Amino acid sequence: MPADRKIGAAILEIDGISLAFGGVVALQGVSFDVREHEIRAIIGPNGAGKSSMLNVINGVYHPQQGTVAFKGRRRRSVDPHQAAQQGIARTFQNIALFRGMTVLDNIMTGRNLKMKSNFLQQAVYWGAARREELEHRARVETVIDFLEIQHIRKTPVGRLPYGLQKRVELARALAAEPELLLLDEPMAGMNLEEKQDMSRFILDVNDQMGTSIVLIEHDMSVVMDLSDRVVVLDYGRKIADGTPDEVRSNKGVIDAYLGVAH
Amino acid sequence: MQFFFEVLIGGLLAGVMYSLVALGFVLVYKASGVFNFAQGAMVFFAALTTVGFISMGAPFWLAVALALAAMAALAIFTERVVLRPLVNQPQITLFMATIGLSFFIEGIAQLTWGAQVHALDLGIADEPIEWLMGKTGMNISKFDLVASGIAAALVAVLAVFFNKTRTGRALRAVADDHQAALAVGISLQRIWVIVWMVAGFVALVTGLLWGARNGVQFALTFLALKALPVLILGGFESIAGAIVGGLIVGASEKLAEVYVGPYVGGGIESWFPYVLALAFLLVRPEGLFGERRIDRV
Amino acid sequence: MFYREAGQFKSTYAADQQLFPIRQDRIGMAILLAVAFAGVPLAAATPMLAGAIDFNYWFSGMLIPFLIFSLAALGLNILTGYAGQLSLGTAAFMAVGAFAAYNFELRLPGIPMLLSFVLAGIVAALIGIVFGLPSLRIKGFYLAVATLAAQFFVVWALTKFGWLSNYSSSGVITAQKLVVFGYAVDTPVKRYLLVLAIVSVMALAAKNMVRSATGRAWMAVRDMDVAAEVVGIPMMKTKLLAFAISSFYCGVAGALYAFAYLGTVEPAGFDLDLSFRVLFMIIVGGVGSILGSFLGAAFIVLLPIFMDLWATSIERSFGFALPAGLVSNLTLILFGALIVFFLVVEPLGLARLWQIAKEKLRLWPFPH
Numbered sequence: 001m002p003a004d005r006k007i008g009a010a011i012l013e014i015d016g017i018s019l020a021f022g023g024v025v026a027l028q029g030v031s032f033d034v035r036e037h038e039i040r041a042i043i044g045p046n047g048a049g050k051s052s053m054l055n056v057i058n059g060v061y062h063p064q065q066g067t068v069a070f071k072g073r074r075r076r077s078v079d080p081h082q083a084a085q086q087g088i089a090r091t092f093q094n095i096a097l098f099r100g101m102t103v104l105d106n107i108m109t110g111r112n113l114k115m116k117s118n119f120l121q122q123a124v125y126w127g128a129a130r131r132e133e134l135e136h137r138a139r140v141e142t143v144i145d146f147l148e149i150q151h152i153r154k155t156p157v158g159r160l161p162y163g164l165q166k167r168v169e170l171a172r173a174l175a176a177e178p179e180l181l182l183l184d185e186p187m188a189g190m191n192l193e194e195k196q197d198m199s200r201f202i203l204d205v206n207d208q209m210g211t212s213i214v215l216i217e218h219d220m221s222v223v224m225d226l227s228d229r230v231v232v233l234d235y236g237r238k239i240a241d242g243t244p245d246e247v248r249s250n251k252g253v254i255d256a257y258l259g260v261a262h
Numbered sequence: 263m264q265f266f267f268e269v270l271i272g273g274l275l276a277g278v279m280y281s282l283v284a285l286g287f288v289l290v291y292k293a294s295g296v297f298n299f300a301q302g303a304m305v306f307f308a309a310l311t312t313v314g315f316i317s318m319g320a321p322f323w324l325a326v327a328l329a330l331a332a333m334a335a336l337a338i339f340t341e342r343v344v345l346r347p348l349v350n351q352p353q354i355t356l357f358m359a360t361i362g363l364s365f366f367i368e369g370i371a372q373l374t375w376g377a378q379v380h381a382l383d384l385g386i387a388d389e390p391i392e393w394l395m396g397k398t399g400m401n402i403s404k405f406d407l408v409a410s411g412i413a414a415a416l417v418a419v420l421a422v423f424f425n426k427t428r429t430g431r432a433l434r435a436v437a438d439d440h441q442a443a444l445a446v447g448i449s450l451q452r453i454w455v456i457v458w459m460v461a462g463f464v465a466l467v468t469g470l471l472w473g474a475r476n477g478v479q480f481a482l483t484f485l486a487l488k489a490l491p492v493l494i495l496g497g498f499e500s501i502a503g504a505i506v507g508g509l510i511v512g513a514s515e516k517l518a519e520v521y522v523g524p525y526v527g528g529g530i531e532s533w534f535p536y537v538l539a540l541a542f543l544l545v546r547p548e549g550l551f552g553e554r555r556i557d558r559v
Numbered sequence: 560m561f562y563r564e565a566g567q568f569k570s571t572y573a574a575d576q577q578l579f580p581i582r583q584d585r586i587g588m589a590i591l592l593a594v595a596f597a598g599v600p601l602a603a604a605t606p607m608l609a610g611a612i613d614f615n616y617w618f619s620g621m622l623i624p625f626l627i628f629s630l631a632a633l634g635l636n637i638l639t640g641y642a643g644q645l646s647l648g649t650a651a652f653m654a655v656g657a658f659a660a661y662n663f664e665l666r667l668p669g670i671p672m673l674l675s676f677v678l679a680g681i682v683a684a685l686i687g688i689v690f691g692l693p694s695l696r697i698k699g700f701y702l703a704v705a706t707l708a709a710q711f712f713v714v715w716a717l718t719k720f721g722w723l724s725n726y727s728s729s730g731v732i733t734a735q736k737l738v739v740f741g742y743a744v745d746t747p748v749k750r751y752l753l754v755l756a757i758v759s760v761m762a763l764a765a766k767n768m769v770r771s772a773t774g775r776a777w778m779a780v781r782d783m784d785v786a787a788e789v790v791g792i793p794m795m796k797t798k799l800l801a802f803a804i805s806s807f808y809c810g811v812a813g814a815l816y817a818f819a820y821l822g823t824v825e826p827a828g829f830d831l832d833l834s835f836r837v838l839f840m841i842i843v844g845g846v847g848s849i850l851g852s853f854l855g856a857a858f859i860v861l862l863p864i865f866m867d868l869w870a871t872s873i874e875r876s877f878g879f880a881l882p883a884g885l886v887s888n889l890t891l892i893l894f895g896a897l898i899v900f901f902l903v904v905e906p907l908g909l910a911r912l913w914q915i916a917k918e919k920l921r922l923w924p925f926p927h
Contacts, residue, residue, distance in 0.1 A: 058789060084791030096786035098779050100847065108772075109779050113791035115772045119800060122771035123764035129771055130573075137572045172790065297700060347903040354645060355902055357700050358842060361835065362898025369891030377884050487831070490704055527719040536708035543697050543704065 007228060008036030011212050012180060013074070017056055017066035019049075019236075026052040027063065028236045034180070039206050039213045041223045041244075044233035045256055050216045051093055053233065054182045057214070058083040058090050070180065084113055089173035090182035093216075095165045097157045103168050104153040107143060110175030111136040140175050147171050147201060163194045167201075174205060181205065183215045187222055195219065199226060224248070232256070269520050270513055275406035277512020278413045279475070282468040283485045284492040284504035285417065286461045291498045292424075293433040293457040294345070295440075296356045300364035302486025304462060307371040308333055309469030309478040313382055314375040326466070333462030336367070341455045349440075349450070368483055377480065382473040409471045413505075416467060420460075421501055433457060437499070491539035511535045562920040578766065595755055600748050618747035619820075625860045626751075626758045627815045632840040632852035633765050634808030639838075640846035641769060642801035643781025644694050648706035649809055649837040651713035654829035655683040656810025657732075657817035658723050664735045665725060672739050676757070676814045683810025684803040686713070691802025695795055710831055717826035724826075731825040734818040750819045757815065761808060766849045768804070777801055778847070839894060843901050845910025854909040859894075866890050 012034040019027040027049045034040045042050045055061040057068060062077035069075075070086055078086075089110070098106050115132055122129040144150055147167050152160060157168055166186060173181060186202065187195045199222060205211050217223050223230060223244065230247045232240040234256040240247045247253055283305065290298040298304075311332050315325035344359050424430040435443040436453045444450060472482055492511050496503025518534045562583055569575040579585040599622075603614040635649050660679035663670055690709035694702050717723055717730050724730040737744035737753065744753050768774055776797045779787035788794055817824045836859055844855020870886045905911055 060785065060789065080785075080788040081791055081793055084789060090789060092786070096783055096789070098782035098786070100782045101775070101778050105775055105778070109775045109787070109790050109792065112772045112776055112779075117772070119768055119773045119804065122773050123768050125767035125771070129767075130576075133576065133771060134572050137576065141572070176791065344899055344903075351902075351906070354699060355906060357703075358838070359899050359902045361838070362895045362902070364895070365891050365898070366895025369888045369893075369895060372884065373888040373892065377888075487707065490707065494701065494704055529715055529719065532715050533708060533711035536704060536711055540693060540705050540708045543701055544693060 007038045010034065011036040011071060012057070012214070013069040014053075014057070015067050015069070015074075017053070017063045017068070019052055019056060019061060019063040025236055026061075027056070027233075029066070030233065030236070030238050031066075032231045032238060032241055034212055034214055035228075036212055037206070037210050038228040039202070039215060039226050041215050041217055041227035041230045042233060043217065043220075043223055043230060043247075044239075047235075048233040049236040050233055051184055052236075054090060054184055054214065054216065057180075058088050058182060084176065087176075087179035088182065089176045089178035089180070091166070091169045091173050091184055091186060093184045093188065095162075095169055097165055097169055097172070099156070099158045102154050102156055103149060103160070103171075104140070104144075106157055106168055107140050107171045107175045108136065110172040111140060113176060139177075143171050143174050146174070146204070163190055166190070166198070170198075170201065174209075174211075177209075178211060181211045181213045183213060183217075185216050185218065187217060187219055195222060202226060269516050272403075272406070273513035273516030274509050275403070275410055275512070276516065277509040278406075278410045278505075279468075279472060279508070280485075280488055280492050280512050281505045281508025282413050282416070282464065282471065283489040284496065284508055285413075285420070285501065286464040286468065287489050287493055288496075288499065288501055288504045289420070289461045289464065290457055291493075292437045294454055295353060295437065296345070296360065297353070297498070298461065299357060299360040299486055300340075300367055301461065301465060301489065302483040303364035303367040303371070304333070304336070304465040305469040305472065305485055306478075306480065306482040307336070307367050307469075308462065308466035309382065309473040309482060310371045310375045310380070312466070312470060313380040313473065313478050316382075317380070326470075329466055330463065333466055334459050337455050337458035337462050340458055341451060345454050346451060364483065364486065368480070372480070379477045379479040380473070382470065382478055384470060384474040405475065409475075412467065412471065416464065417501060417505060420464075423460075424501070429453075429456060488535065491535035494539040495542055511538070514538060562917065562923070576770075578770075592759075596752070600752060603748055615747045618751045621861065621864065622751055623747070623754055623820050625857055626754045627812050627820055628837065628840060628860055629853045629856040630758050630761060630815070631809050631812035631837050632844065632856045633762060633849065634805045634812060635837050636841045636844075636846060636848070636852045637765065637769075637777070637808065638801050638805035640841055640848065640851075641774060641781065642777040642798065642805075644691070644798060644801060645700055645703045646706040646805070647703050647831070647834050647838065648690065648709040648713075650829040650831065650833035651706075651710040652683045652687055652806040652809035653813030653816060653833070654713055654717055654824075654826055655686050655806075656680060656813030657734075657824055657829070658717055658826075659683065659810065660814035660818065661732045661734060662723065672737060672818075676811055676818075679814045680807040680810040683813070684807040687802040687806025687809075688799050691799055691806075694798045694802065707831075710834055714826045714829060729825055729827070731823060732817070733823045734821075737818055744819075754815055754819050757811070761811065762849060762853075765808070769849065773800065781847075839898060841908075842898055843908055845908030846906075848908070848910035850913065851908050851910030854913065858909065862893070863890050866893070 010033040014033065015031050017027050017030045019025075030049070030053065032040075042053060044050055052061060056063050056077075057070075059078035059080040059082065067074050067076055068078070070083075070088065073086070098109065101109075115136060117129040117132050121127065144153055147170065149164065149167055149171060152164060152168075157165060160168065166188075170183075170186065173183075183202070187198055190198065202213065202215070203226065206213055215223075215227065227244055229242060230240070230244050231238060232247055232250070232253050234252075239252045239256060240250045242250075283301065286301045286304070287298060290296055290301070308329050312325045312329040315328050316322065320328065340363065344363055345356075348356055348359055424434060432443070432448045432453055433456070435446070435448055436450060440450060443453075468485075469478070469482065472485065476482075488511070492504060492507040494507075495510055496505070496507025515531050515534055519528070519531050523530045562581075567580075567582055569580065574580070579588055602608050603618070608614075631649060631653060634652070635646060638644050638646050656676075656679045659682040660675045663675040663678050664672070667675075686709075690705060693705040697705065721727075721730075724732050737750065739753060742749075744750055769777075776787070776792045779790065779792050780794065780797050780801075784794065787797075813829070821828075840855035840859045841852060842855070843858050844853065845851025866886050866889060870881055874881055901908055
């Protein structure tokens, strides 16, 4: 990792989050923080509550206890829409692209939040709406260039192979110019080359755009290479928190992954 | 007070008729996840076919048997032409396909048997029950009572069928998860044909009762619409719900018409059940007996 | 060979975002508009053609209803095709538009007619928002129930509240004479041109909305509403806007239906059957497509006319009268079969077939 990238103060603080669905407990008293400009990985065995944690951060799930503080604003829960407005973007484990639209349109929806023209102006189109549309198109095209998906911009997303769909989803998240990016298993189902490409993109996003990233990933080598710090969850609880090296040698973590009864 | 009971019971008994229509829907929905908009058209077709054969000189039992055969043929046709090609499509597509199917069935029914209103005589008079009239002065029709009895019997038979027989179990499996049902060797196509035949049978019973009451006419097809509020109240997948929902809709509709109607000029029945269902949806979207759906992100 | 894009490079985003990026499409559209606005009326004015073809019937019986229903189909397509909210209450919103326009004309003497139409559309939009509120909690065909409630309630209310129809029996109203900017629009040609102008403008507006952020928001909500929220698209605003705009279009269509087509309407005429007809138009024409709304409307409006013509020609050539109701029943059967056919074979309707044809045309005469 380049030495000149400065990791700042905490931008996200998770404090005592507990989440349950009926009788099923997903998270219990989880606390950790994410510092500005860092890449934070969340790892853990299946069912540990990692996706649920991301869902709490951006408001898809509402925890029963605990608070989330983003950029100093502390609250129990937010709407996903509000989270997006505050500067949080994310991708999903099972790709959540809009199947009826092209790649370009999907990424453009990432900019909807920033578009100010109302429907009447858009109905007329000539004038304010057109200017805004072209301006945002230009920004979206920089994201498209960055992720090297120019050749598929007019393709309906349903027709793309899995790896490219994941890239388009990342593009949509990046188009919103988020301060905090939540990635839910961005490398799932990819081969070695695709993983290398995706790793490169994630590092570039962090380097060039300074985006803080929270990343769920199962591939240990990716986690070790990319992340600054790691949180380990198991059965909804945090069992380790530190640098990749610290976590790798933690006995509790090793037990959790090997399935030692505890 | 007595008048209130009369209206209430009259409404409940009318509600039983709604339940019958809703029952057909529940059957198909339970087993195939399809909301069969064509159920009303099937009721119409079944009744019209029976009456048609009677007017050609067939005795009642033969006409009914022939109508039953026609419904079976319709079930096979529907599975072949509509369900099989659309097997993995979203619910909304199948719903719209059943709208198309209902138009198709209506057209065929009228083409074959003509469009006039036919009377149907089941041998049960639509007269007040005398001893009840004498004792309490309440006017409750014999016919309505018999209809309720038949509906109750039908429900009991269907409940036993679903819960106790092998085919019933297979139907429930298919309703739950098509893929899983296929994985254990259940033939989706056969199941769907069976379901639609049973629905056709229910449609026939419904059609005969409704037809005897109101005459066999095109308006029967609109029963499909009245069943929607019933299903929303009772849940789309519950037989018990169809009954309870039907009773509630029938009773509330009549009571609203009688007690609220005069203040707004009458005719409330045309929209009251829908508004009731709407209010219900806002509070409890899965109905009284339906299952809560939790979507995983 | 003719439909090649070769040589048409786009070097600016503006060029890429055009409505008709391919030159041949632009030429085609220009020709279509010229024929529609100028060609047809001129043909109707030439004595030779006017003698041979019954242009009045063409205008009043085919082109005007086609245009009006295209507008209603556009409205429904915005709500159901683009925003994914199933609606079975299209006719109710048309009724609101018709009666609102009638009342504005009746009670505000001197009001410009076009303004009446716009206001009628706005009234319909407001009613649309009210009946669209349930969409915030309900989805799919449960929502269809809410729109059914709208359908039945509106028709009942228009019949019961006599003030709305100026106390006529069973709510029948006769639309006032069309007068736009001082000109009496009293011949079929003039009515056709008025309706054509209104529909063209509104279709352009719809196309513009649909390719902008509004349209993307609608389609996002349709495709995956959870993801739409996560991306920052406001659920309530997006859905209610869809209901409002859709109802506005249906309301204006309803006003035109009364003022420029039938002349006399009653609430019972805006029944569930009419709602289904419009739904069929977008299924056949193509959900989520502006062009599809027009194609579907053409299909559904013209089909019964052709059935009648076919029946009459059979009667004439064979010399006997077909049984009463045969044609209407056959039409029912045909409609039903076509719906299922389209849903099975080409769920994206005629618009998609047109797209495929264009793609094949691009390659013609080569196979691939």
